[in-house]
Amino acid sequence: MGDQIQFIVEKLNQEPFRKNYNLISFDSLEPLQLLQLLSDVLGEIDPKHAVDIREELPEQTAKRMLNLLGILKYKPPGTVSDLSAFRQGLVTGSKPVIHPVLHWLLQRTNELKKRAYLARFLVKLEVPAEFLQDDTVADFNKQYEELMEAFKNLHKEHEQLKISGLSTAEIRRDISAMEEEKDQLTKRVERLKKRVETVQNHQRMLEIARQLRLEKEREESLAQQKQEQKSQLFHAEQRLQRAQVQLKEMQHVVADSKPESLMKKLEEEINFNSYLVTEKIPRETESKKTSVYFLQKVVAEPAMTQADLTALESEIDEVKARMNQLIEKRMIKYEPTDSKFSMYRQQASIISRKKEAKAEELQAAKEEMSSLERQVEQKSSQAHELEGSKVLTEDEFKQYVNKLRSKNTFYKKKRLEIAEITAEYGILQRTEELLRQRHEALQQQLQAIEEKKGISGYSYTQEELERVSAVKSEMDEVKGQTLDNMSEMVKKLNAMVAEKKASLAPVIKELRQLRQSCQELTQECDEKKIQYDSCAAGLETNRSALEQEVRGLLEECAQEESNYRYINCMKRALEVQLQRAKEEMKAYVSPEPQERRGAVREQYTRIILEQENLGKKLREKQKVVRESHGLNMKQMKMWQDFEQLMECKRECFLKQQNQAAIGQVIQEGGKDRLVL
Numbered sequence: 001m002g003d004q005i006q007f008i009v010e011k012l013n014q015e016p017f018r019k020n021y022n023l024i025s026f027d028s029l030e031p032l033q034l035l036q037l038l039s040d041v042l043g044e045i046d047p048k049h050a051v052d053i054r055e056e057l058p059e060q061t062a063k064r065m066l067n068l069l070g071i072l073k074y075k076p077p078g079t080v081s082d083l084s085a086f087r088q089g090l091v092t093g094s095k096p097v098i099h100p101v102l103h104w105l106l107q108r109t110n111e112l113k114k115r116a117y118l119a120r121f122l123v124k125l126e127v128p129a130e131f132l133q134d135d136t137v138a139d140f141n142k143q144y145e146e147l148m149e150a151f152k153n154l155h156k157e158h159e160q161l162k163i164s165g166l167s168t169a170e171i172r173r174d175i176s177a178m179e180e181e182k183d184q185l186t187k188r189v190e191r192l193k194k195r196v197e198t199v200q201n202h203q204r205m206l207e208i209a210r211q212l213r214l215e216k217e218r219e220e221s222l223a224q225q226k227q228e229q230k231s232q233l234f235h236a237e238q239r240l241q242r243a244q245v246q247l248k249e250m251q252h253v254v255a256d257s258k259p260e261s262l263m264k265k266l267e268e269e270i271n272f273n274s275y276l277v278t279e280k281i282p283r284e285t286e287s288k289k290t291s292v293y294f295l296q297k298v299v300a301e302p303a304m305t306q307a308d309l310t311a312l313e314s315e316i317d318e319v320k321a322r323m324n325q326l327i328e329k330r331m332i333k334y335e336p337t338d339s340k341f342s343m344y345r346q347q348a349s350i351i352s353r354k355k356e357a358k359a360e361e362l363q364a365a366k367e368e369m370s371s372l373e374r375q376v377e378q379k380s381s382q383a384h385e386l387e388g389s390k391v392l393t394e395d396e397f398k399q400y401v402n403k404l405r406s407k408n409t410f411y412k413k414k415r416l417e418i419a420e421i422t423a424e425y426g427i428l429q430r431t432e433e434l435l436r437q438r439h440e441a442l443q444q445q446l447q448a449i450e451e452k453k454g455i456s457g458y459s460y461t462q463e464e465l466e467r468v469s470a471v472k473s474e475m476d477e478v479k480g481q482t483l484d485n486m487s488e489m490v491k492k493l494n495a496m497v498a499e500k501k502a503s504l505a506p507v508i509k510e511l512r513q514l515r516q517s518c519q520e521l522t523q524e525c526d527e528k529k530i531q532y533d534s535c536a537a538g539l540e541t542n543r544s545a546l547e548q549e550v551r552g553l554l555e556e557c558a559q560e561e562s563n564y565r566y567i568n569c570m571k572r573a574l575e576v577q578l579q580r581a582k583e584e585m586k587a588y589v590s591p592e593p594q595e596r597r598g599a600v601r602e603q604y605t606r607i608i609l610e611q612e613n614l615g616k617k618l619r620e621k622q623k624v625v626r627e628s629h630g631l632n633m634k635q636m637k638m639w640q641d642f643e644q645l646m647e648c649k650r651e652c653f654l655k656q657q658n659q660a661a662i663g664q665v666i667q668e669g670g671k672d673r674l675v676l
Helices: 002-013 023-027 031-045 058-071 080-092 095-107 109-122 135-164 168-197 202-256 259-300 306-333 336-387 394-453 458-589 593-598 600-675
Strands: none
Touching (some): 002 023, 002 095, 031 058, 031 095, 031 109, 058 109, 080 095, 109 135, 168 202, 259 336, 336 458
């Protein structure tokens, strides 16, 4: 309380109040003076309240102050009865009421000035509903609300501009810089005009340049339109791909399932959607509406300080503590039947929470699946743009890999064959070269012999005739063999076709039967698989539900066990305390003095007596010290004076010694001079 009054006095002595109070003069103020001081402080916050309270009635003064304190969001401590006492104390000028109000106002004067300024424009006038039935009044009220909203927006912009740090000096510098830049640009344009005027046909050239600029702008707009159309085409292709994928999935689902499974899936989806529509989404919508309502309410109110926030947090903690106490009382008052119902309620709440959690997990999984599908579509479209080919599916990719493997083995085989042929080709080429060299040598020898005999060219003519005859005979043989081979080949093929037909007829018949049985077995396998999947899913859900229930029961068991141990510990502690109390009572009531001395009460009584005796001794000692305090202080002062006197004598003695030493040195110097 002393710190509070000291703070109030310091603030009142500063600008703009200048009251020149001290703690005593402030504490001795009359109630009327305190009220006038409070009115002056409120007048500094809001100039409308700078009035002399002697010129108005006490009820009007209290009403005016309470109204302004309510606008400033001052919260007096205590309950409703304390509020009535606060009003009464404000009317009478009570110090316990006025001092906290002054302390609160002087702590945050600037902030409260801003709040009072905003309250002049943001405190809404309450118009009765019957007056709003009039169209003119309703229109004025609507305009009033619109102007209030406009004022809010303007004030927010003003505060943001203040926070942003833009000063008028910076804005002026920017404006002057832009004006200088504008002057430079105008001068540059004038110089360019003068330079262009000397050129022939400059008007026509300017017109052509203008047309060129217009055409470039048109080209840019057309390019932008082209880009937009490309993006639209891309989005349309994506939608088409999504539709095709959905169509394939639906076809796959229809092809691989039966009407019963489809109906079951549809029922599950309908149940999930109905749960979302009837329970989850309305609950979330209601919570969102309430949060939006509270946020709008918070936005409509003036800004809150840290002190207001701490006060609200303390109120919230108090309300939570009261709620916990009420819940504990209610749990204590429960009967066994109510406990059974509470167990069922708890199980129902657990099941509902599990249901909500699973619904949220399913919703998140669906959203993740849709996002992954969008990513797959984007990647496929990017691959299509880069390579120009369609992205393969999983089955197509497997076929493509198998085809690549077969081609790879075929390629390796052919590469080996090519290597062998290349080696053989090298050998044959070398042989051919050797034979050609030998042939050329023999031809040269033969020509030399023919020239010697005088029949040059005979061998060449002979070779040509033999070659032509050989070619003719070979052609005749080939023609005959070809005709014979063709006739034989036709006969063989006809015979082989007949044999194959005869041998394959029973195999084809057996294969048809096997295909039919394979289709039946495949259909039966699909049905069994669907039944197995549904049964496994049901068992899995039951298992997870049972596991969660067992987990919850184990947690409850652990909680109850910890409660049991805590209660046992408390019981033992209470038993020990009770035993000690019984022993103390027994010792206190006992007629034997030995046992009574061992009692705690007797021990504490002895300690109290010892402390009282010690206090008496200390008080006597204090009395002696007080009596001898004056003499002791006088004696101490005499000793201090004596010490100063001795210190002064020591300094004088040291100075005298120094002067004697200096004189002796001077005399010795004079003697030395006389000797010289």
